[in-house]
Amino acid sequence: MEKYPGKKNIAVLISGRGSNLKSLIKYSKEKKSLFKILLVISNNVDAEGLKYASKYKIKNYGIKYKNKLNFENQSLKILKKNNVDMLCLAGFMKILSGNFIKKFSKPILNIHPSLLPKYKGLNTHERAIKNKDKFAGATIHEVTQKLDSGKVILQKKVRIFKSDNSRNLKKKVLKIEHKIYAKAINMFLANL
Numbered sequence: 001m002e003k004y005p006g007k008k009n010i011a012v013l014i015s016g017r018g019s020n021l022k023s024l025i026k027y028s029k030e031k032k033s034l035f036k037i038l039l040v041i042s043n044n045v046d047a048e049g050l051k052y053a054s055k056y057k058i059k060n061y062g063i064k065y066k067n068k069l070n071f072e073n074q075s076l077k078i079l080k081k082n083n084v085d086m087l088c089l090a091g092f093m094k095i096l097s098g099n100f101i102k103k104f105s106k107p108i109l110n111i112h113p114s115l116l117p118k119y120k121g122l123n124t125h126e127r128a129i130k131n132k133d134k135f136a137g138a139t140i141h142e143v144t145q146k147l148d149s150g151k152v153i154l155q156k157k158v159r160i161f162k163s164d165n166s167r168n169l170k171k172k173v174l175k176i177e178h179k180i181y182a183k184a185i186n187m188f189l190a191n192l
């Protein structure tokens with residue numbers, strides 16, 4: 001019998017530490033969660049996050065990254081074989097091709113450490129500090145072919161103080177990331 005009947009099957013793509021993955025796993029075990037994490041894929045065979053997945057007995061695949069096409073084809077095979085309903089990128093540091101997005105043909109969400117549309121791409125905290133912004137934050141958005149530009153599902157702000165630097169701002173934003181990602185997935189699934 002299915003362990004979590006009625007819940008959507010989610011796959012998570014990671015590249016490293018996996019602290020967001022950890023918070024998603026935790027939430028997915030709660031009754032209110034509309035999803036279960038079926039499997040985890042990483043483009044980095046040494047990703048710490050793969051160890052969390054194993055610890056929680058979640059199927060996980062470290063794919064040795066040769067090139068985008070090879071990685072994406074291997075991932076697609078795994079996703080299709082396992083009937084994954086949705087893909088969530090959590091600290092996944094590669095850009096998915098339009099071809100992958102089309103072929104997967106199911107929703108893909110991403111977490112980005114800025115208040116999009118501000119600061120797409122990398123070094124978001126450094127840029128916010130340099131521009132003397134009053135707020136930073138995190139955004140959960142749909143993944144489309146245009147980088148960090150899909151529909152925003154949920155966003156949360158954090159105040160930047162004069163005493164902040166990019167290192168501690170990163171920590172503050174990460175705390176928020178851990179709070180909102182699972183919530184955003186639930187919101188998204190509730191509205192499907």
Ligand code: GRF
Binds near residue numbers: 015016019091112177
């Ligand atoms: C997070 O800040 C995420 O927003 C960014 O990379 C970081 C990954 O952290 N894209 P973790 O692997 O989830 O700990």
